[in-house]
Amino acid sequence: MGPIIKVKNVGKKYSIRHFQGGYVALRDVIMTIIKSPLCFLKKKVKNITGIGTKEEFWALRGVSFEVKAGEIIGVIGKNGAGKSTILKILTGITPPTTGEIVMHGKVASLLEVGTGFHPELTGRENIFLNGAILGMKKSEIAKNFDSIVEFAETEKFLDTPVKFYSSGMYVRLAFSVAAHMEPDILLVDEVLAVGDAEFQKKCLGKMEEVTKKRGRTILFVSHNMTAIEKICNRCILIEKGQIKRDSTDVRDVIKDYLCGTESTIKDYSWSNPNNGRFENEWWKPLHIYLTDKNGKPYDTSIRNDQVAELVIKGDMKNCDPALTIGYAIYTEDGMLLYWSFQTDTDENSWPKIERGFFTLKTEIPQRLLNEGIYRIELIGGLQNRSWLFAPGGHNPTINISIKGGISDSPYWTGKRSGIIAPVLPWRGYNSTN
Amino acid sequence: MTTTIIKPKKTWSLGDFREIWNYRELLYFFTWRDLKVRYKQTFIGVLWAILQPFITMIVFTVFFGKLAQMPSDGVPYPIFVYVGLLFWQFFSSALSETSNILISNQAIITKVYFPRLILPLSSVLTKFVDFTIASLILVGMMFYYGYMPHIIGLLILPLLLLITFMVAVGGGLCLASVNVKYRDVRYALPFFIQILLFLTPVIYPASIAGKYSWALALNPMTGVIQTARAALLGTTPTNWLLLGISFAACFMILIIGVVYFKKVERYFADIL
Numbered sequence: 145m146g147p148i149i150k151v152k153n154v155g156k157k158y159s160i161r162h163f164q165g166g167y168v169a170l171r172d173v174i175m176t177i178i179k180s181p182l183c184f185l186k187k188k189v190k191n192i193t194g195i196g197t198k199e200e201f202w203a204l205r206g207v208s209f210e211v212k213a214g215e216i217i218g219v220i221g222k223n224g225a226g227k228s229t230i231l232k233i234l235t236g237i238t239p240p241t242t243g244e245i246v247m248h249g250k251v252a253s254l255l256e257v258g259t260g261f262h263p264e265l266t267g268r269e270n271i272f273l274n275g276a277i278l279g280m281k282k283s284e285i286a287k288n289f290d291s292i293v294e295f296a297e298t299e300k301f302l303d304t305p306v307k308f309y310s311s312g313m314y315v316r317l318a319f320s321v322a323a324h325m326e327p328d329i330l331l332v333d334e335v336l337a338v339g340d341a342e343f344q345k346k347c348l349g350k351m352e353e354v355t356k357k358r359g360r361t362i363l364f365v366s367h368n369m370t371a372i373e374k375i376c377n378r379c380i381l382i383e384k385g386q387i388k389r390d391s392t393d394v395r396d397v398i399k400d401y402l403c404g405t406e407s408t409i410k411d412y413s414w415s416n417p418n419n420g421r422f423e424n425e426w427w428k429p430l431h432i433y434l435t436d437k438n439g440k441p442y443d444t445s446i447r448n449d450q451v452a453e454l455v456i457k458g459d460m461k462n463c464d465p466a467l468t469i470g471y472a473i474y475t476e477d478g479m480l481l482y483w484s485f486q487t488d489t490d491e492n493s494w495p496k497i498e499r500g501f502f503t504l505k506t507e508i509p510q511r512l513l514n515e516g517i518y519r520i521e522l523i524g525g526l527q528n529r530s531w532l533f534a535p536g537g538h539n540p541t542i543n544i545s546i547k548g549g550i551s552d553s554p555y556w557t558g559k560r561s562g563i564i565a566p567v568l569p570w571r572g573y574n575s576t577n
Numbered sequence: 578m579t580t581t582i583i584k585p586k587k588t589w590s591l592g593d594f595r596e597i598w599n600y601r602e603l604l605y606f607f608t609w610r611d612l613k614v615r616y617k618q619t620f621i622g623v624l625w626a627i628l629q630p631f632i633t634m635i636v637f638t639v640f641f642g643k644l645a646q647m648p649s650d651g652v653p654y655p656i657f658v659y660v661g662l663l664f665w666q667f668f669s670s671a672l673s674e675t676s677n678i679l680i681s682n683q684a685i686i687t688k689v690y691f692p693r694l695i696l697p698l699s700s701v702l703t704k705f706v707d708f709t710i711a712s713l714i715l716v717g718m719m720f721y722y723g724y725m726p727h728i729i730g731l732l733i734l735p736l737l738l739l740i741t742f743m744v745a746v747g748g749g750l751c752l753a754s755v756n757v758k759y760r761d762v763r764y765a766l767p768f769f770i771q772i773l774l775f776l777t778p779v780i781y782p783a784s785i786a787g788k789y790s791w792a793l794a795l796n797p798m799t800g801v802i803q804t805a806r807a808a809l810l811g812t813t814p815t816n817w818l819l820l821g822i823s824f825a826a827c828f829m830i831l832i833i834g835v836v837y838f839k840k841v842e843r844y845f846a847d848i849l
Contacts, residue, residue, distance in 0.1 A: 158847065169760065170755070170762055233583065236581070237687065237690050238846045239585055239844070240584075240585050242585060244583065245584075246580065246581070246582050247583075248581075249579065256688045264614045265610065265617075269610075276603045276606040277691070279689075
């Protein structure tokens with residue numbers, strides 16, 4: 145069987161005017177015509193002949209790809225890269241400016257949960273209305289009704305207008321309807337951003353179930369890299385309206401996206417560019433890097449069973465007992481793992497730093513980090529007074545890449561599930577009862 | 578298996594109409610939603626559909642019928658004006674509702690695909706339900722004043738409704754499309770509709786215009802209201818010429834409306 149979706153050289157052009165907000169008033173147009181008919185005519189002619197149409201913007205350009213039945217494709221990219229535009233074109237909400245798309249099968253889209261929900265209508269009524277808007281047949285909705293209600297966990301409130309629902313209930317009901325669509329091709333936009341973690345998990349599970357069991361094709365736009373990695377078996381990275389990567393190695397594409405083009409993977413060390421940006425009254429960081437336990441700087445990835453030492457070199461100008469220097473470590477998708485400061489231990493064991501050049505060393509324990517790339521950000525300040533390097537600011541940052549050596553067990557050689565990958569000893573014995 | 582082809586420019590075909598047919602359930606749900614919500618929101622609910630024309634009828638009867646001594650082709654003024662009002666309000670409320678329908682549903686339009694024509698159609702259907710409810714009053718009045726419609730009259734009513742439906746849809750489609758681009762149109766519309774009320778023989782008989790009454794017929798609602806009176810009250814013999822002109826005019830309006838709407842419909846989501 146050929147591809148289920150075939151996208152050929154699709155482009156979408158907007159005129160900038162649409163982005164400036166506001167709308168045209170007929171009154172203004174008429175006034176322009178009356179006031180300066182020549183000017184108006186000139187503009188019209190220009191528009192028609194195509195001269196002077198600089199006010200345009202290609203949201204998508206030359207996008208081509210094919211999708212085979214049963215594939216689950218994650219579409220990632222920065223805001224405004226054109227991800228949502230692709231979905232809008234595929235659903236038919238907006239037409240492409242160039243190119244052609246051929247799709248085989250019933251297409252359904254989920255660009256927003258609860259589209260068309262009416263606050264005055266009850267949960268029951270909204271299930272039918274929303275279902276119909278999403279393209280379900282009345283009989284289909286009726287057939288799935290119990291299952292929808294059960295999934296949403298809103299049995300008790302079925303006959304309450306949804307305006308009285310909590311936002312969680314609202315989203316659950318809305319997603320539940322959507323989850324029961326039965327298309328061959330499902331187009332999903334950033335919809336999992338809503339709802340609590342528990343429910344998100346449930347939704348992801350439902351989506352996985354739907355595709356795996358019934359062989360549905362899904363195109364899934366999201367910023368949630370964990371979700372993409374979990375569900376998708378192919379990933380497309382869009383940058384400035386064009387496809388930058390398209391690969392079945394989902395993790396690799398995600399990595400590419402998160403690290404940006406200038407691949408920060410190289411940045412295993414940081415030195416002060418001396419442009420005055422990282423200066424303050426107290427101290428100035430000079431150099432941050434990772435070494436092995438013999439003090440040899442790392443310039444590749446580190447095995448999970450190796451110790452890494454983080455070295456922070458700096459110039460102390462004003463000592464202060466409240467001074468804290470440390471780091472925050474984040475996962476690839478920006479989740480904070482932990483903070484660590486030189487002042488975390490008992491006061492007597494704090495490293496003594498005096499005026500002048502100094503070096504701080506700390507160990508990133510082995511057997512802690514899972515496979516992947518982590519970002520180490522310099523943070524610190526004056527305890528209970530102010531940040532000098534506030535977390536999440538544009539602080540000096542280096543990367544640490546963990547690869548291999550996850551455990552000595554023959555069962556776990558690759559990346560483990562979860563954020564961290566500690567290897568913990570187990571004891572066991574036969575008990576009598 | 579269905580195959581969807583998406584291209585920059587779509588020429589329209591019979592497929593478009595089949596598509597609307599496929600989406601008929603959505604049409605039903607939109608209509609159902611509007612009725613349900615409106616009758617839930619207003620305190621007096623369904624009564625509203627009856628009270629509106631009824632009170633207007635009383636006011637018009639007092640001022641135009643009694644005080645201004647408006648001629649009414651020999652039938653009691655209340656029933657004369659009510660027939661006019663019934664059709665007029667169906668038309669005018671459908672027109673103003675339709676012209677706003679795309680804007681009031683923009684959240685849906687920008688998030689889901691469906692044939693956009695469904696929305697204007699549903700708003701006219703909603704008004705048709707109101708019309709049906711309000712016509713109960715007419716039935717009561719006809720009993721009260723002792724009028725019996727003849728069979729041909731009753732047979733002609735569906736045709737009149739069809740014409741009204743077509744004009745409302747056609748005009749509504751034009752206005753709705755223009756309204757998406759030029760948002761100030763909706764402020765001018767109520768005024769426009771009010772003027773139109775006086776250009777339509779609602780409160781007066783078309784015969785008042787004498788030999789120029791053909792000009793009134795260009796307004797399709799003239800033919801509709803005149804014929805309705807002729808059919809239900811037997812005021813004048815049915816003027817087939819007038820009805821013919823009205824039918825032709827309404828057909829023109831509908832075609833212009835649909836063509837214009839189809840031309841711009843695909844870009845609504847970009848503009849909204």
